[in-house]
Amino acid sequence: xxxxxxxxxxxxxxxxxxxxxxxxxxxxxxxxxxxxxxxxxxxxxxxxxxxxxxxxxxxxxxxxxxxxxxxxxxxxxxxxxxxxxxxxxxxxxxxxxxxxxxxxxxxxxxxxxxxxxxxxxxxxxxxxxxxxxxxxxxxxxxxxxxxxxxxxxxxxxxxxxxxxxxxxxxxxxxxxxxxxxxxxxxxxxxxxxxxxxxxxxxxxxxxxxxxxxxxxxxxxxxxxxxxxxxxxxxxxxxxxxxxxxxxxx
Ligand SMILES: NC(=O)c1ccc[n+]([C@@H]2O[C@H](COP(=O)([O-])OP(=O)(O)OC[C@H]3O[C@@H](n4cnc5c(N)ncnc54)[C@H](O)[C@@H]3O)[C@@H](O)[C@H]2O)c1
Numbered sequence: 001x002x003x004x005x006x007x008x009x010x011x012x013x014x015x016x017x018x019x020x021x022x023x024x025x026x027x028x029x030x031x032x033x034x035x036x037x038x039x040x041x042x043x044x045x046x047x048x049x050x051x052x053x054x055x056x057x058x059x060x061x062x063x064x065x066x067x068x069x070x071x072x073x074x075x076x077x078x079x080x081x082x083x084x085x086x087x088x089x090x091x092x093x094x095x096x097x098x099x100x101x102x103x104x105x106x107x108x109x110x111x112x113x114x115x116x117x118x119x120x121x122x123x124x125x126x127x128x129x130x131x132x133x134x135x136x137x138x139x140x141x142x143x144x145x146x147x148x149x150x151x152x153x154x155x156x157x158x159x160x161x162x163x164x165x166x167x168x169x170x171x172x173x174x175x176x177x178x179x180x181x182x183x184x185x186x187x188x189x190x191x192x193x194x195x196x197x198x199x200x201x202x203x204x205x206x207x208x209x210x211x212x213x214x215x216x217x218x219x220x221x222x223x224x225x226x227x228x229x230x231x232x233x234x235x236x237x238x239x240x241x242x243x244x245x246x247x248x249x
Contacts, residue, residue: 002229005030008084009228010077012036012064012122013091015043017191018141021217022088022224023047027055029225031086034077036062036069036122064091064118065110074125084129086228089119089163090141092156094193100154111155116162123170130179137228140167140183141220144243147185160185164239171237180236182227187243188214210245 014035050057130136
């Protein structure tokens, strides 16, 4: 039912986990997908596995924190059909999860550079195309940690919270250009960064949900597909938890 044929989508951090699932689902819906990631091997493999299924995908090596990489990546994606329709800002600096007293300035600076400034760089470049088109959908992958506290993650929580402000502010400014800007807040989703089944943290995560389980990357991708599509034509500035009920508890 959801058709992205003829649309060009960029997914940052699309080599692994949630970003990869979003890239796959956008391509299944007919979009030409650009995977922007620092992991060349995994990113190339993700794009070629999508192409093997007869769909359109290209890997572009890009570090989202580097402004010039964002400029080049968006230019390359726009070169395909002379447009950018969808941008999913998914890449984030993960790790360095410990109490604030043990954190380093460098960790905070890197988190800021990747997760917030990277989102800013890609969004600004995509807007250069979306404004004249008078059409576009920008999706931030934030976290429920932007809505509720999380242990040992002050940098991550602070920057994910900032992404919600970024979402609302850009949605406000670019609504008149028919550009929709929304954020998804995933709960505990099974990716390479997740605790393993049976771990104390895994069990705690499961106990925080109404559904009694962690989520799968494809379940975040489904929400990202909806927001990217015309079915969400009146949805902007929204913060959508996809968390099995965690934040409703
Ligand atoms: N897994 C979860 O439980 C969960 C929960 C809430 C939010 N999230 C968010 O979902 C997003 C994806 O997380 P994931 O679990 O799939 O992690 P992941 O590690 O599997 O994927 C992250 C991707 O980002 C890429 N990346 C990292 N730094 C980059 C940079 N500087 N430039 C370009 N690419 C870069 C990595 O190479 C990787 O492909 C993140 O924004 C994360 O904060 C995840």
